[in-house]
Amino acid sequence: MAVQISPSILSADFARLADEAARVEGVADWLHVDVMDYHFVPNLTLGLPVVEALLKATSTPIDCHLMIDDPDRWAPGYAEAGAASVTIHAEAAKAAVRTLRTIRAAGARAGLALNPATAVDGYEDLLPEIDMLLVMTVEPGFGGQRFLDMVLPKVSRARSLIDKHGGQVWLQVDGGVSDETIERCAEAGADVFVAGNAVYGADDPAAAVRALRALAENA
Ligand SMILES: O=C(CO)[C@@H](O)[C@H](O)COP(=O)(O)O
Ligand SMILES: [Fe+2]
Numbered sequence: 001m002a003v004q005i006s007p008s009i010l011s012a013d014f015a016r017l018a019d020e021a022a023r024v025e026g027v028a029d030w031l032h033v034d035v036m037d038y039h040f041v042p043n044l045t046l047g048l049p050v051v052e053a054l055l056k057a058t059s060t061p062i063d064c065h066l067m068i069d070d071p072d073r074w075a076p077g078y079a080e081a082g083a084a085s086v087t088i089h090a091e092a093a094k095a096a097v098r099t100l101r102t103i104r105a106a107g108a109r110a111g112l113a114l115n116p117a118t119a120v121d122g123y124e125d126l127l128p129e130i131d132m133l134l135v136m137t138v139e140p141g142f143g144g145q146r147f148l149d150m151v152l153p154k155v156s157r158a159r160s161l162i163d164k165h166g167g168q169v170w171l172q173v174d175g176g177v178s179d180e181t182i183e184r185c186a187e188a189g190a191d192v193f194v195a196g197n198a199v200y201g202a203d204d205p206a207a208a209v210r211a212l213r214a215l216a217e218n219a
Pocket of ligand 1: 008010011032034065067138139140141142143144145174175176177194195196197198
């Protein structure tokens with residue numbers, strides 16, 4: 001699968017989201033939107049009304065990462081609104097299969113996210129139900145954190161399990177992905193790379209996306 005880059009607007013200027021989205025339009029494959037609820041993670045960001053506004057403001061497909069309690073209740077709404085990808089956390093979902101199927105039925109790609117301490121082996125049975133597996137490479141909740149090298153063996157393990165099942169599932173890494181860490185992620189088998197600080201902390205976000213893509217492609 002070709003390398004895909006998904007800049008996270010968590011590191012963008014929340015007062016100018018449409019402009020910030022425009023800075024990577026035509027260059028980024030996705031726009032990663034981190035939804036946080038002060039419960040699943042100790043931070044609060046934005047919800048469905050802001051995602052609906054962003055969908056009107058950009059042509060870049062939106063990749064929603066839901067760090068919320070009760071994703072079974074809230075995730076389908078993001079897919080119905082037009083998000084192209086909706087990812088729920090394995091640690092938060094109580095009816096993961098039903099929710100993932102509802103996301104797909106609404107026309108979005110269904111993603112499952114794993115915190116750094118959550119083993120991938122327990123979720124092998126869910127691979128046929130998902131389009132993307134997200135392996136968190138920081139504790140979820142904040143942008144700009146240091147990449148956790150200890151998660152790389154899990155990325156490799158996830159790649160093996162995905163390949164064993166036919167390789168249809170995209171493997172995303174999220175957290176601390178930068179020009180210093182993206183090659184290691186690609187070598188471990190990731191193909192979708194979220195980058196917040198490395199893109200929106202740069203003077204030229206579009207150039208940062210191009211540079212990250214080149215590094216991942218050449219790894
Ligand atoms: O989901 C999250 C954080 O919980 C991420 O999407 C971050 O927004 C990535 O930001 P950087 O670590 O790349 O700055
Ligand atoms: Fe994220």
